[in-house]
């Protein structure tokens with residue numbers, strides 16, 4: 001019997017709508033479902049799902065290694081699920097009793113490029129409920145910049161691009177044709193509708209080939225380009241002044257003596273004592289200071305005043321003026337020298353950026369896989385704030401999510417455990433704040449027991465050796481572990497349990513499609 005089952009591909013975050021052709025219980029073919037919002041096309045990976053589901057190398061039962069990890073032949077033996085789960089639970093309990101739950105670390109692969117996204121909520125629930133502060137995430141070299149560094153500017157990760165309603169679409173180090181088919185479809189449709197497209201990428205990606213602006217930036221110099229574009233917009237007064245004044249901290253005054261924002265509590269004559277936490281702006285209408293929360297259209301974007309504070313007279317300038325100073329060195333010639341982008345190409349794109357009213361963008365691995373990714377992302381996010389398309393139709397929109405049960409609240413993890421996250425002391429505002437640690441810190445804890453020892457590791461789908469830096473340290477760390485449990489589709493690790501795979505739905509399923 002041949003059946004057509006409607007579903008969607010979970011092999012990456014595009015989640016393309018699919019029709020799964022099943023013959024006598026076996027998956028034969030997966031094809032796009034044009035009736036689905038993201039079902040216009042599928043990539044080769046999604047179409048190959050039957051090969052994954054029915055692959056002879058796919059794990060169908062837990063395996064236990066029977067030789068030491070130094071032995072190249074693991075000598076796997078099949079064990080039952082009961083044995084695997086009981087033994088793993090007992091060993092983990094032993095480690096918690098001996099070294100606390102921080103002595104057990106977890107690692108997960110990226111949901112953006114694997115079937116993990118539909119399981120991630122439950123895995124996070126397990127980790128947070130377990131109490132381990134240490135989760136090593138494969139996205140440390142490709143996503144943290146856009147999710148965390150953007151939050152330093154926006155208060156959130158990069159919001160969703162509303163390509164369908166954009167005048168100008170900007171792809172910055174992002175190739176959706178390869179990594180996000182649903183986005184590629186939306187961008188192509190927007191171009192057909194008349195939207196302009198700009199691509200910043202050293203490679204001639206499919207979209208670069210049909211872009212209105214293609215800036216072939218030298219790899220790793222994107223921040224200089226963003227700073228240069230910001231300079232150009234400010235010089236030509238082509239930025240959205242109302243948005244910048246009303247929705248950003250650009251008019252806030254900054255003390256020149258310590259670089260901190262001026263607060264009401266700093267003032268020598270504090271007639272705003274009831275608002276002592278307030279940031280302050282300079283109000284051009286009253287020629288005086290005003291709490292930022294009460295600022296009007298007359299709040300100055302550019303101002304420089306000496307203010308009497310409790311620590312003496314201090315020159316204060318607006319954050320906007322300091323930003324203008326920071327971008328000033330990045331004139332078109334300097335940008336060309338640093339980035340390789342010719343002044344004519346640069347000027348044409350700056351003109352487009354300054355004149356379009358609805359601009360959406362996405363940036364990903366092209367900017368993220370560099371040592372300066374955090375500052376690059378801050379430069380791009382600040383440039384975008386100048387444009388004023390944040391959270392407007394046709395820009396990047398903060399989507400209100402449908403209410404769903406919270407499966408993995410941080411409240412599941414005691415505060416004293418959160419404080420033990422590896423790397424938190426070095427990066428108190430970074431990912432360790434939410435329990436995401438780097439592989440470098442993980443290896444230090446396993447090999448050198450620095451700042452404390454990690455002796456057990458549970459990994460879901462991730463292959464630390466090839467997806468993280470320092471494979472030599474990784475190999476050493478994996479060998480030094482007392483317990484290593486891995487969940488995957490196929491056999492590559494010491495103690496392994498199978499996982500389900502799109503489109504089979506039952507955890508640990510056999511290869512039969514149901």
Ligand code: SF4
Nearest residue numbers: 009012015016043046
């Ligand atoms: S782009 Fe490919 S892997 Fe990703 S959801 Fe679509 S078909 Fe699946």
